[in-house]
Amino acid sequence: GTKDFDDAPGYPAEFAERYRAKGYWRGETFGQMLRDRAEKHPDRIAVVDPAGEGRRWTYAELDLRADRLAAGLLARGIGKGDRVVLQLPNVAEFFEVVFALFRIGALPVFALPAHRETEIRHFCAFTEAAAYVIADVAEGYDYRELATKVRAEVPTLKHVLVVGDPGEHTALADVPAEPVAIADAPRPHELAFLQLSGGSTGVPKLIPRTHDDYIYSLWGSNEICGVDEHSVFLCALPAAHNFPLSSPGTLGALYAGARVVLAPRPSPDVAFPLIEAEGVTLTGLVPPLALVWTEAAAATPHDLSSLEVLLVGGAKFSEEAARRVRPALGCTLQQVFGMAEGLVNYTRLDDPEDTIVTTQGRPISPDDEIRVVDDEDNDLPQGATGHLLTRGPYTIRGYWRAPEHNAGAFTADGFYRTGDVVRLTETGHLVVEGRAKDQINRGGEKVAAEEIENHILAHPSVHDVAVVSMPDAYLGERTCAYVVLREGAEPVKSIAVKKFVRERGLAAFKVPDRVEFVEAFPQTGIGKVSKKDLRAAIAARLRETA
Ligand code: J2J
Secondary structure, three states: OEEEOOOOEEEEHHHHHHHHHOOOOOOOOHHHHHHHHHHHOOOOEEEEEOOOOOEEEEHHHHHHHHHHHHHHHHHOOOOOOOEEEEEOOOOOHHHHHHHHHHHHOOEEEEOOOOOOHHHHHHHHHHHOOOEEEEEOEEOOEEHHHHHHHHHHHOOOOOEEEEEOOOOOOEEHHHOOOOOOOOOOOOOOOOEEEEEEOOOOOOOOOEEEEEHHHHHHHHHHHHHHHOOOOOOEEEEOOOOOOHHHHHOOHHHHHHHOOOEEEEOOOOOHHHHHHHHHHHOOOEEEEOHHHHHHHHHHHOOOOOOOOOOOEEEEEOOOOOHHHHHHHHHHHOOEEEEEEEEOOEEEEEOOOOOOHHHHHHOOOEEOOOOOEEEEEOOOOOEOOOOOOEEEEEEOOOOOOOOOOOHHHHHHHEOOOOOEEEEEEEEEOOOOOEEEEEEOOOEEEEOOEEEEHHHHHHHHHOOOOEEEEEEEEEEEOOOEEEEEEEEEEOOOOOOOOHHHHHHHHHHOOOOHHHOOOEEEEOOOOOEOOOOOEOHHHHHHHHHHHHHHHO
């Protein structure tokens, strides 16, 4: 039968046994993994933080810091199973906190620096978080004020820990204590953290990942991406996102005993000097940034020759852009089509160039089960385009505390409905052809249409709204909100709708890029709003004005 965690469906016993027997699940935990690396090679550099006065932490130092912070957190009453919302930019402390939490079995909830009051309040309230960890100020934004507001609204939230100047909160630097033995250390099959879903619903769902399953995705990725102890991984995207965290990401690099270099921003002016100075061998980017890098590489004075692999994923990378990577950057392109729910596909480093530039790769594991189905869940013939369903040794069986949603998001036998529309090539590579979920992929940043619609509906002059994607040369897609005003309502300007959304305290990437006012929506045969027609209308409109 199914071994259920309290808050989410786990892997059925027969699957768990198979994943262990096949050696995918190694029975490791993150806490133990870091200890092991620190014992084997204490003096090797684990994390380089150029923003933090060029700090370089060895494996021994990271291990000791995690131990000391773990003890301090326990002393403050934060322990096994507690949720801790983590919202840090790319700083070394990100890893100190994450590994301290891993050690005591508290669950990090990986918020992004872009999230604002509405999202953070939801993460803290929904997870009944005991603590919230922030930076003081980053990119001109003061997270302490946000924390003050959220703390007043969420009764479980007892601790706000701040990297830097704490203001009215507690400095992270004041928490560490003398390391203690941890009585109830987490076990490999238990939850390690909650990751955020890109989502297509009103509020983002939380993704429960175990030590066993996630660590498999790390070493599996390392083998495919050629990561070993000599690798240097540049974390250019926000560290909390699943892609730079695990594909193979910072945690993959630490698993390998390699070096992680943190870029405070992903732009070439920041990243290129770091590549040269640190001898970076691989990094991951979303398609818009990969375009910027390929263009900037032509004129850069920096030596990028250490770069061996550029991973590009999070959104579809066009063949045209993909073909430019190797000539411009002198490295191998590796396309990656992944999801925080689990399944990750990579083109292989030795795939023919045509496969690398025209497909989004194939799964990490021989036991990743892939189905391509029609609208009624019937399997389609090989090569046909349809809905991607997947099940496997590092794909969740359900979201955290979401039984109703899970009933629709998974098949009865546990396949996750990715919402992606794909086709399989003869070599078993996946090509992403589109999307069935109601989401806008804004250059890798996911926007759930329903979430934005709910916010716009709160505007007193708005009668109805439909948020759709519109094509964009740089981001691939941007968001367009079609609005029907209430009868007799004063005219509203586009800019006022955008301002209204922004002031509700949402990540900036969720503010609609464009607002169109219409009298009524086109309808489907069964009287629902036809988003297909709206997408076609805005695309045509953009072509006319181009
Ligand atoms: C088209 N769509 C893609 C790609 C993701 C590695 C890489 C990416 C993510 C990620 C990740 C795509 N081409 N190459 O977690 O570990 C879209 C799909 C997918 C959704 C997942 C990783 N790569 N996508 O992007 O959870 O629609 O994870 O279902 O943010 O991004 O989004 P997310």
